[in-house]
Amino acid sequence: MQDDDPTASAPRRPAAAASTDAKAAPRPYRTRAARRKARRAYLTFFVMLAAIAAVLLYLWFSDDEPERPIATESPHLAARPIERTAALAPLRLPADDAPHGSAMEWWYYNGILTADSGARYSFHAAVFVANALVKHTVMHAALTDLQTGKRYAGQIRTGGVPQQQAAAGFEFQQGTWQVAGAGGIHSLLLSPEDSTIELKMTDTRQPVAHRAAGSETPGLLDFGKGGISYYYSRPRMSATGDVTIDGKRFAVRGDVWFDHQWGQFDAATLGWNWFALHLADGTDVMLYDLFDAEGQHTLTAGTVTTPQGSSALAPGDVRLTPGERWTSPRTGISYPVQWTVELPMGRFEVKALLPDGEFDSRETSGNTYWEGAVQARGRIDGEGFMELSGYDRLAAAQAGRK
Numbered sequence: 053m054q055d056d057d058p059t060a061s062a063p064r065r066p067a068a069a070a071s072t073d074a075k076a077a078p079r080p081y082r083t084r085a086a087r088r089k090a091r092r093a094y095l096t097f098f099v100m101l102a103a104i105a106a107v108l109l110y111l112w113f114s115d116d117e118p119e120r121p122i123a124t125e126s127p128h129l130a131a132r133p134i135e136r137t138a139a140l141a142p143l144r145l146p147a148d149d150a151p152h153g154s155a156m157e158w159w160y161y162n163g164i165l166t167a168d169s170g171a172r173y174s175f176h177a178a179v180f181v182a183n184a185l186v187k188h189t190v191m192h193a194a195l196t197d198l199q200t201g202k203r204y205a206g207q208i209r210t211g212g213v214p215q216q217q218a219a220a221g222f223e224f225q226q227g228t229w230q231v232a233g234a235g236g237i238h239s240l241l242l243s244p245e246d247s248t249i250e251l252k253m254t255d256t257r258q259p260v261a262h263r264a265a266g267s268e269t270p271g272l273l274d275f276g277k278g279g280i281s282y283y284y285s286r287p288r289m290s291a292t293g294d295v296t297i298d299g300k301r302f303a304v305r306g307d308v309w310f311d312h313q314w315g316q317f318d319a320a321t322l323g324w325n326w327f328a329l330h331l332a333d334g335t336d337v338m339l340y341d342l343f344d345a346e347g348q349h350t351l352t353a354g355t356v357t358t359p360q361g362s363s364a365l366a367p368g369d370v371r372l373t374p375g376e377r378w379t380s381p382r383t384g385i386s387y388p389v390q391w392t393v394e395l396p397m398g399r400f401e402v403k404a405l406l407p408d409g410e411f412d413s414r415e416t417s418g419n420t421y422w423e424g425a426v427q428a429r430g431r432i433d434g435e436g437f438m439e440l441s442g443y444d445r446l447a448a449a450q451a452g453r454k
Contacts (some may be wrong), residue, residue, distance in 0.1 A: 066279075099152055135267060136274055141281060143271030145263050146235040149312065150220040157181045157314035159222060159231065159284065161240065161253075161439040162328065164198075164425055165290060166360035172198040173295050173304060174405070174425035175249055176437065177242055179224050179231050180417060190416045191229050193242040194423065195249055197297060201406050204297070206244030209416040224383050238289065238310065251293035260285045262338065262355050265366035272315075276350055279317025286310040287328070287357055289335035309336075320419075321345055323442015325372060327393065327402065327426070331434035334359055339393065341372055341428060347446050356397070369396050378407035385410070385447050387422040387440050400430035404438065420444040 110290045151157060162176040177193040189212065194205040208226045221234025230241040236255035242248070261271035262283045273281050291308040294301050325337040335358050342351040352372075354365035374388035389404040409424025422440040427433075 054349070062379075072302055072337055080356070098386050111425070132146060135269055137267065137269040137272035140269070140272060140280065142269065143284060143286065145259055146220060148282065148284075151181060151222060152282075152314050153183060154314045155316045156185050158312070159224075159233070160311040160313075161238075161304050161308055162423075162425075163249075163308035164435060165291065165350055167295075167296065167302040167304050169302070171302065173302075174198060175295075176423050177231065177240055177249070179222075182417075189224065189226070190413070191224070191226055191231070191242075192411065192416070193229070193249065193356070194243040194411060195244055195247045195297070196406065196409075196424070197293060198405060198425070200395075201408075203406075203408065204245040204247040205411060207413055207416045236286070236289070240293075246298055248296040249293070250295075251291045251308070252306075253289040253291045253310070255286045255289040255310075257286070257288070260287060260336075260338075260339075260355055260357050260362050262353065263364050264351075264353050265364040265369070267364070267411050270271075273340070273351075273353055275317050275322065277321045278342070278344075281315040281316060281317050283311070283313045285312075285328075285338060285355075287338070289332065319441075320445075322350075323347075323445065324439070325374075325388075325391070326439040326441070327391075327436065328438075329400075329402070329428050329434050329436035331425075331428065331432045333432050335397070335432070335434075335438075337395070337434075339370060339372070341370075343442065345442075345445055345449065347449075354395075356395075365395065370394070376403075380408075380410045383410065383412065383444070383447075385420060385443050387443055389422070389424075389438075393440075398426045398431040400434075402426050402428050402438065406436075409438075415448040 058135045076439055078266050094370065158178055158180045160178040163174070165173045165175065173195060175193070180190040180203060191208045191211055196203045205270065208229060212228055222342070223232040224230065228241065228243050230239070232239050238253040240249055240251045246260055251392050262273060262285065263270045264273060271282055271284050275281060287309055289308045289310055290306045295304050306444065307330055323343045325341040327337065331338040335356060337354065339354040340352070343349050346361065350368045352370050354367060354370055355362050371394040373392040375390035375392060377386050378389045379386045391402045393400045394403050403426060405425045405427060409422045410420060411423050412420045414420060419441070422443070424438060426438045427435050
C-alpha cells in the first residue's frame with residue numbers, strides 16, 4: 053500500500069512533466085563517462101569530510117579525563133579485600149529462622165533457670181541437621197541440678213529431617229521431644245534421662261547478627277578453609293515453664309540464649325572455645341575462638357550487645373588464656389574449664405559452675421564436647437555458658453603422634 057512506501061510523503065511528478073522539464077533544462081554532463089567522473093568526485097569529497105569530522109571529534113573528547121572504575125578512583129576502596137561473604141545472599145529474618153538444607157545447620161539453646169524456692173538448674177539443647185551422604189537430624193539435651201550437681205543427658209538421632217509443617221520458622225519433633233520457633237516466640241519440650249524440660253520463650257528485641265570486625269556483611273562469619281557460616285542470636289529470651297526431675301515438678305523462669313547457625317562449613321574440621329555471657333549491667337557477650345585439627349588458632353570473633361546496640365570485637369580486642377583443666381574419667385579428654393578473658397570493657401575470670409560438663413554424643417553425632425554453665429567475675433559480674441568442642445580430635449591426634 054502507498055502508506056507503507058517510505059517515499060510516499062514526497063510528492064511525485066508525472067512522467068510527462070519530467071520529460072518536458074528534461075528538454076527545457078539541459079543536463080550539465082551529457083555523457084555517461086562524465087557522469088561517472090562526477091560521482092567519483094562527490095564520493096571522494098564526502099569521505100574526506102567524514103575523516104576530518106572524526107579527527108575533530110577525537111580531539112574534542114580526548115581533552116576530558118577518561119572514566120575510571122570506582123575502585124581505582126579511591127585508593128582506600130581499592131586496598132580493601134573483597135569479602136567472600138559478600139557473594140552470598142544477605143541474612144533475612146524472620147524468613148531465615150526456617151531450615152535451609154545446607155551442609156550443616158543447628159538451632160541451640162542454653163540457660164540458667166530459677167525455681168520459686170531459689171533452686172537453680174542449667175540446661176542446653178540443640179537440634180543438628182547434617183547433609184552428607186546421608187541426611188540426618190540429631191537432638192541433644194542436658195539438664196543439671198546446680199544444688200546436687202547431678203546431670204541428666206539425652207540424645208536422639210533419626211534419618212531425614214523431622215520438620216513438621218509450620219507456617220513460619222521451624223518445628224522439629226522426634227517422639228516426645230519438640231523444638232519450635234518463629235521470630236521471637238519459641239518453645240521446648242525435652243526429656244533427657246529421668247527429667248523433662250518444658251519452656252515457653254519470648255523476645256521483643258531485634259536478633260543479633262554476628263559479623264567479623266570490619267566486615268560489611270552482617271550475619272555471616274568466614275571460617276577460612278573451614279567454610280562460611282550464617283550466624284545470629286537472641287541473647288536474652290524470657291523463659292517460663294517447668295523442669296521435672298525424678299518425678300518432681302518445679303516451676304522455673306530465666307533468660308535463655310538462642311543461636312542459629314548454618315552454611316557450607318565442615319564442623320568436623322574445626323574446634324572452638326565458645327562463650328555466651330550475660331553480665332549484670334545488661335550487656336551480652338559472645339566469643340568464638342576457632343582452631344583447626346592440629347590445634348592451631350584460625351579465628352577469633354565476638355559481639356558485645358548492649359541496650360543501645362551491638363558491635364563486633366576485633367581479634368586484637370580479645371585475649372583468652374586457659375587456666376584450670378578437668379579430665380574426664382570416662383573418655384580421658386582434658387578440657388580447660390577456667391579462662392581469663394580480656395576485653396576492651398575489662399578482664400573477667402570465667403569458671404565452670406561444675407567441672408563435669410562433658411556430653412558424649414558419639415552414638416548420634418560422632419563427637420564428644422564440653423557444655424556447661426559458667427560464672428564470670430570482673431568489674432562487672434555475670435554468668436552464662438561455655439562450649440568446648442574439638443578436644444576429642446586433639447586428644448586423638450596427640451595419641452596418634454606418640
